[in-house]
Amino acid sequence: MRLYECDHCGQTIHFDNRTCVNCGQRLAFVPERLAIHALSEGEAGRWHLMAAPDHVVRLCANEHHDICNWTVPAEGTETFCVACRHNRLVPDASTDEGLSQWRHISQAQRHLFYSLLKWGLPRTTRNEDPDGGLVFDFLVDEVKPDGTVVPAMTGHEDGLIAIRAAEADDVTREKVRVSMSEPYRTMLGHFRHETGHYIWDKLVRDGNRLDAFRNTFGDERADYGEALKRNYEEGPPTDWQEHFISTYAASHPWEDFAECFAHYIHIVDTLETARAFGMVVDPRGHDDLTSELRFDPYRARNAEQLVDAWVPFSVALNSIHRSLGVPDLYPFILTPAVVAKLQFIHGVVHGQV
Known part of the structure; x- marks a missing residue:
């Protein structure tokens, strides 16, 4: 997640902010610009972007419950973002x-x-x-x-x-x-995992990628109900950590894909946040745990580039959590088999498969 800047006063602002804590200006996320902007109020529920006054928006209909801080184009017919x-x-x-x-x-x-x-x-x-x-x-x-x-x-x-x-x-x-x-x-x-199933429908099943999927995740035609029943009654295979990101991923290829899709977004978006804050991992005498984000995680070359950057960050973050006496932030192991699955996700997301 990026950091943003108030168009009115230059104050650092964040993705969920509704108003600038410094100048009090109204803020909203403008999806077509993928950014938080300061707004100036116009007529009849219309708002102008202070950074681009000709760009006019309306607030999402869920704004009045303080539920949503996104906008819709002023000239459109949609009321929800x-x-x-x-x-x-x-x-x-x-x-x-x-x-x-x-x-x-x-x-x-x-x-x-x-x-x-x-x-x-x-x-x-x-x-x-x-x-x-x-x-x-x-x-x-x-x-x-x-x-x-x-x-x-x-x-x-x-x-x-x-x-x-x-x-x-x-x-x-x-x-x-x-x-x-x-x-x-x-x-x-939950959102990232369950949406992974929708993405599978659209980009794997309907995207002519089933053969490539089966080569990486296995045959999804295996009985899904029986697979889940076996998972809940017997648990995962004893060697599941070598091949899967979680025990639930081991239950069926569909769940494996959804779990890997969720983790792919976990990694990418957290790395973008780390990059936005200028975070670098450089422990003295431990070169294998050095990581500096010199690339945009949302535009990474491949999953290996992401994992190489992510592992040092996750180790550091887990260690910090342990120092506070709280559970690890990222309690998962990225084995070569899991990285190969993340690479498939990367290829699907970027249209490379």
């Missing part, structure tokens, strides 16, 4: 719990869409593609008459992504993470 227009079922903003959930969910969703926009990846709506367009349902848990709570399920099917809204709450999500023995579980991780 390029991220929010994919939402179908959303939390109840009339309740404190629902509003809090929606704000946390939207923050993660906008971080996902930043990456999709940077790469120009598919993001068709259901209006454009009724059978396979990307659409999100943020589902509430079912409470039975006796008070028993039935958790909503997170998953994907033909472009429909369902995400359990309750996991916007840190306590709820952490309970699930511990109960499932997962080293990492975040709302942003």
Whole structure:
């Protein structure tokens, strides 16, 4: 994620900022420019970019709930931004719990869409593609008459992504993470993983890449239901760490792809953030852990370039976390087999496969 600068006063600003902390100017992310801009108010809900006054926008319709800080072109017919227009079922903003959930969910969703926009990846709506367009349902848990709570399920099917809204709450999500023995579980991780299934549909299945996919990930025609059942009942293969980024990735080629897609974005976007802050890893006497980002991670040559930069950063960040007594930031191992899968993802994202 980049750092930005207020067009009005030059103050450093961040991706989620609504107003400049220095001058108080209204800020918004303008998707067609992939940047945060200071705005000056015009007439009838129209706003002018201070850096380009002829560029006129309107705020996303979710702005009034303080849910979204993105814009839409002033002359268009859309009322929701390029991220929010994919939402179908959303939390109840009339309740404190629902509003809090929606704000946390939207923050993660906008971080996902930043990456999709940077790469120009598919993001068709259901209006454009009724059978396979990307659409999100943020589902509430079912409470039975006796008070028993039935958790909503997170998953994907033909472009429909369902995400359990309750996991916007840190306590709820952490309970699930511990109960499932997962080293990492975040709302942003859900978005990136589940969207990986949609990207597989559009760029692998429909993109004439199935043979290349099967050579790298295995045959996705293996029974999916049986694979998941076996994973939950028996666990992953004993040597899973040599071949997979996570135990869930070991369950089926579809899940392997989705997990690797999520990790590819984790790595790229975190490296962009490190580059924006001018971070360098250069431990004295440990040249194998040296890393300086002299390239744009979103335009990396290949996955190897990304991994070579990422490993020193992840080791340093994990060590810092341990010094604070908190879990590792990135508790995963990038083996040669996993790097080969990340290279396939890289090729799909950049149209090189």
